[in-house]
Amino acid sequence: MRLVRIGDRGRERPAVQVGDDAFIDVADVAGDFDEAFFGAGGPPLLREPVAERIAAGRIEPLAGRRLGAPIARPHQILCIGLNYSDHAAETGQPVPSEPIVFTKAPNTLVGPDDDVIVPRRSTKLDWEVELGVVIGRRCRYLADEAEAVASIAGYVLVNDVSERAFQLESGGQWTKGKSAETFNPCGPVLVTPDEIPDVRSLRMWLDVNGARRQDGSTATMLFGPAFVVHYLSQFMVLEPGDLIDTGTPPGVGMGQRPPVFLQAGDLMELGIEGLGRQRQHVVPAP
Numbered sequence: 001m002r003l004v005r006i007g008d009r010g011r012e013r014p015a016v017q018v019g020d021d022a023f024i025d026v027a028d029v030a031g032d033f034d035e036a037f038f039g040a041g042g043p044p045l046l047r048e049p050v051a052e053r054i055a056a057g058r059i060e061p062l063a064g065r066r067l068g069a070p071i072a073r074p075h076q077i078l079c080i081g082l083n084y085s086d087h088a089a090e091t092g093q094p095v096p097s098e099p100i101v102f103t104k105a106p107n108t109l110v111g112p113d114d115d116v117i118v119p120r121r122s123t124k125l126d127w128e129v130e131l132g133v134v135i136g137r138r139c140r141y142l143a144d145e146a147e148a149v150a151s152i153a154g155y156v157l158v159n160d161v162s163e164r165a166f167q168l169e170s171g172g173q174w175t176k177g178k179s180a181e182t183f184n185p186c187g188p189v190l191v192t193p194d195e196i197p198d199v200r201s202l203r204m205w206l207d208v209n210g211a212r213r214q215d216g217s218t219a220t221m222l223f224g225p226a227f228v229v230h231y232l233s234q235f236m237v238l239e240p241g242d243l244i245d246t247g248t249p250p251g252v253g254m255g256q257r258p259p260v261f262l263q264a265g266d267l268m269e270l271g272i273e274g275l276g277r278q279r280q281h282v283v284p285a286p
Helices: 035-039 043-055 085-091 145-149 164-168 225-233
Strands: 002-006 013-018 022-025 077-081 100-104 116-118 129-135 152-159 203-208 211-217 243-245 267-272 276-284
Touching: 002 022, 013 043, 022 043, 129 203, 129 225, 129 267, 145 225, 152 225, 152 243, 152 267, 152 276, 225 243
Parallel strands: 077 243, 116 276
Antiparallel strands: 002 013, 013 022, 077 100, 129 152, 129 243, 203 211, 203 267, 267 276
């Protein structure tokens, strides 16, 4: 199943994508794709009403509609740093023996094609194509990775936009460089695990102004989604609808030689196999 949210920012309605260019509105069934929805059972709740509406012809075209993030603002956005062996190598940092965990402010979440705002005082704005994991049920001290797999509602494409000067040169933790407004474009779809044959073998890429900057695969991920979910549950409680950004392959701006950073007027385009693609214009802060 492929979940989408359609409409103006702040007024999105939950829907299920049908084929490549149509959808079925499920707002009367789901309310929104939020903690309550995932906690009550999530996507399986939609199977019967969606089948009935397809049979009744209650299908609408996607063309011309704005897609928001496919989940409502979550309880938390957790992130895993240096989680690709080839990305760790390009940064000159050692491969971590355990996941590096940091957070992004939940209000960084925006739609897949919304503008990315350059923060005031920004000098080193960067990109990161990433696989996102959406939690499907409350996770507390999960017993093993099998239980973690059963706790995943689906996967999404995210861009973990980062301000490297804030992140690495301002002291303290990484959160300052990760939490400016619009720093977590997400979507266009949430894809349920049954539609992803092998989450550890997905091609992922990102272009800036038409030039390929990242071209990698989840195959070089150090800690896979199941390991990460199980690991995090030993330190904190994950709530339904929480989002985990699981790290990026090589090719980020600070890893270029010389480094290359985003400027107002730039265009980012990115995608992950099976999860769709995004397109963001970079604009100055108002």
